[in-house]
Amino acid sequence: MTDTVLNVAGVSKRFGGLQALSDVGISIQRGQVYGLIGPNGAGKTTFFNVLTGLYTPDTGTFQLAGKAYKPTAVHEVAKAGIARTFQNIRLFSDMTALENVMVGRHVRTHSGLLGAIFRTPGFKAEEAAIAQRAQELLDYVGIGRLAEFKARTLSYGDQRRLEIARALATDPQLIALDEPAAGMNSTAKVMLRELIDKIRNDNRTILLIEHDVKLVMGLCDRVTVLDYGKQIAEGTPADVQRNEKVIEAYLGTNAH
């Protein structure tokens, strides 16, 4: 299978005296869940922010679904086809769950001010399609019955699901989840894992940044391990688990 969704090579980023990333590269195939792990301060989030256009990289080439893209502006990256969620959930908390997902459709729809003011037939049709798609996505992640509730009144786990539904609404090539299991108990994690599995089975591609090694190992098709901004291992979860450098990074070296 050579259907590469994301191909990133030679990414470096320096903050003053700190080399946060040096020559990191990953390649993700369609339908994969790709894990990015590493100890605290390894550069996972920096890499993520570079990928999604929040930070400008010093070097690196970026390709999404065969097309080169420049991660220079966050909204352009979303338009190109990477949708993300946030480690500390960022929903539009005073809007309803449905409206949150409807905002996700923004980038794939077109009606403007005049269409809205005059309620043109085109505008109405588009609005109806947006609402319908948003409701479908809420049903898909399992919170369809909460459509009319304000986002901030949802439980933590449902907020995670809502964030994922909102990301899916942008019709992304790649869904990037930033520590989705953070702050979840084990039951919630199992349910999250089921959801991610379901999304993968629909031939979508996921980049997963995660602290929880167990979740990553159980879920991912391939894993990259970062440590001090360097890529110390890449491969299947089983390979990576046996890698000396990875064990060293997580557990430290044996005392001689």
Add this chain to the structure above:
Amino acid sequence: MKHKKIVVFLLAAIGLLVLPLVLQGVGNAWVRIADMALLYVLLAVGLNIVVGYAGLLDLGYVAFFAIGAYMYGLLASPHLTESFEWFAAMFPNGLHSPIWVVIPVAAGLAAVFGVLLGAPTLRLRGDYLAIVTLGFGEIIRVFLNNLDHPVNITNGPKGMGQIDSLSFFGHSFGKSIEVAGYEINSVTLYYYLFLTLVVVSVVISHRLQLSRVGRAWMAIREDEIAAKAMGINTRNLKLSAFGMGATFGGVSGAMFASFQGFISPESFSLMESVMIVAMVVLGGIGHLPGVILGAVALSALPEVLRYVAAPLQSMTGGRLDASILRQLLIALAMISVMLLRPRGLWPAPEHGKSLPSTKS
């Protein structure tokens, strides 16, 4: 339920249509108060787009009111023909633009200024944005105050007078008309004009709220970073919010100029901007019925208090000054509203529904 809504709506419509005719019987001053209240509603609904929907605290909104007013002043007063010979040669009778020209031009010009003044503030948020917009509001006023030399454009602090009343199919709003033997005053005619504009603006604002663009504005208000991550071009959408909000201010300003017949920079002070923001916040930020209520309450209250403060003054044997007493009462009213109803007089409903007890 639906029938009940229609009945309430019809009663409100009839009430609003009959109101000036009743007030006219009491005195034209009362109709004028209602007229001004409607202009403030127009301003508050416009500012609500910027502050309420997009969450951009704009403390210089009165600038667009001023731009609309001065634009109309220039188009409809003899000022230009008096100041510039070449202009007098081109238009010997002066410009007397009809309402069909005035409203779109005022809206368009204000929108342009809205975008121009919005552009430098795009990276600012919250308090910093408020300070910069406050500065822009003052800059516009200072310009109006000083553009009387070397070329006399605005006539400076002396202001512009002899501004035409608006005309509608050749009939001027400045003269009263007779309908079925009943005299309708100029102020009442203006009332109906302003009421029409308010209705149109409320419909536009409501439609925008329930649209793709409106949702994007609200997304920016709620969380700008998340909005960007959803592919929303925050720069363009913020500019469109500034521009759209400004149009209402511009139209309102043009109406104000024609209604008063005289404008000077004094009418466009910082205090006006603050009052408009107060109307939006006091009424219920982002919620149209609340914003309208806030605008009516805050613009009518000072006028009504005129009639209350005087008796209070005489009761205390003239020891209390009426104007000070009036300000004191307004301040007290505002403080108590914000203490008792911190989300505004008529806020947007807190929750859609209460959450079902079963957890997923």
